[in-house]
Amino acid sequence: TQLLEQSPQFLSIQEGENLTVYCNSSSVFSSLQWYRQEPGEGPVLLVTVVTGGEVKKLKRLTFQFGDARKDSSLHITAAQPGDTGLYLCAGVRTSGSRLTFGEGTQLTVNP
Amino acid sequence: GAVVSQHPSRVICKSGTSVKIECRSLDFQATTMFWYRQFPKQSLMLMATSNEGSKATYEQGVEKDKFLINHASLTLSTLTVTSAHPEDSSFYICSAEDPRTGMSDTQYFGPGTRLTVL
Numbered sequence: 001t002q003l004l005e006q007s008p009q010f011l012s013i014q015e016g017e018n019l020t021v022y023c024n025s026s027s028v029f030s031s032l033q034w035y036r037q038e039p040g041e042g043p044v045l046l047v048t049v050v051t052g053g054e055v056k057k058l059k060r061l062t063f064q065f066g067d068a069r070k071d072s073s074l075h076i077t078a079a080q081p082g083d084t085g086l087y088l089c090a091g092v093r094t095s096g097s098r099l100t101f102g103e104g105t106q107l108t109v110n111p
Numbered sequence: 112g113a114v115v116s117q118h119p120s121r122v123i124c125k126s127g128t129s130v131k132i133e134c135r136s137l138d139f140q141a142t143t144m145f146w147y148r149q150f151p152k153q154s155l156m157l158m159a160t161s162n163e164g165s166k167a168t169y170e171q172g173v174e175k176d177k178f179l180i181n182h183a184s185l186t187l188s189t190l191t192v193t194s195a196h197p198e199d200s201s202f203y204i205c206s207a208e209d210p211r212t213g214m215s216d217t218q219y220f221g222p223g224t225r226l227t228v229l
Contacts, residue, residue: 033217042117042204042220043155088154090218099145099218104154 003027006089006102014110016078021105023089024071032072032091033099034063043088046074069094079109113209114138117221124195125229132190132224134205140185141207145218146178149202161188161205195228202226 005024013019023032031050035043047056049065049072056063060083062075072089089102114137124130134144142163147155159180160168167180177199179191192199202225206218 031217035220040202040223040225042115042206042223045217045219048217086152098157098160101154106152 003093003100004089004091004102006087006105008105009103010106010108012108012110013079015080017109019076019079019107021074021087021089021107022071023073023102025091026070027093027095028069029091030069030094032065032069032089034072034074035088035090037086037088037104038084043086076107079107081109081111083107084109113212113219115205115207115219115221117205117224119224120222121225121227123227123229126196127194129191129193130195130226132192132203132205132226134188134190134207134221136186136207136209139207139209139211141188141209142185144182144188144205144207146180146188146190147204147206149204149223151202155204158190163188192226195226197228200226200228 007022031048033048034046036046037043047063052067052069054065060077064073087105090099092099116135118133122130144161146158148158149155157170158173161180161182163182163185169175177193182188202223204223206220208218
């Protein structure tokens with residue numbers, strides 16, 4: 001059983017569309033991170049959320065941490081081909097010490 | 112800040128040989144580094160936690176004698192794949208926590224090393 005469930009696993013959309021990626025768990029996390037990874041490269045940190053209910057914005061990307069700190073979402077507005085990549089959520093449980101990754105969401109934005 | 116480098120970026124070796132991968136924190140000191148393995152179109156799988164000055168902590172199912180980890184200094188950890196076989200071919204990524212950020216859960220990743228064993 002995956003500790004962090006990401007959905008959808010694959011998403012192919014047209015340029016200009018909006019999308020939301022979800023990261024869910026039954027466990028409580030002290031923090032959640034979102035990373036973006038391009039082929040042949042390491043993941044790049046986009047954001048860290050630590051407070052339940054927290055919302056952070058990074059240009060066209062909006063990140064939300066659930067009130068109970070068990071889930072998070074990433075919303076992209078007006079997606080562009082440059083947004084194409086593997087999006088990974090990761091977090092450390094309040095009862096644990098290791099960073100756990102979700103399965104990832106492969107996003108393709110077609111021009 | 113928080114830049115992590117890896118060397119080499121790509122390596123091809125013959126079956127039975129050993130390969131060493133280096134992970135360096137360029138602008139900060141990292142007492143703890145992490146080694147991950149990633150298969151195509153899949154997420155990262157933690158292999159081991161590398162602790163400066165002490166033995167690495169391996170995840171369940173990861174062979175200690177096959178994947179040797181040495182964390183000789185606060186800026187360098189190495190992963191040696193011994194007696195490599197084709198099934199060891201993968202993308203290996205290291206990461207480190209930057210103590211300057213005050214966010215111990217956030218890791219910064221290297222660019223990865225693509226290992227191909229023929």
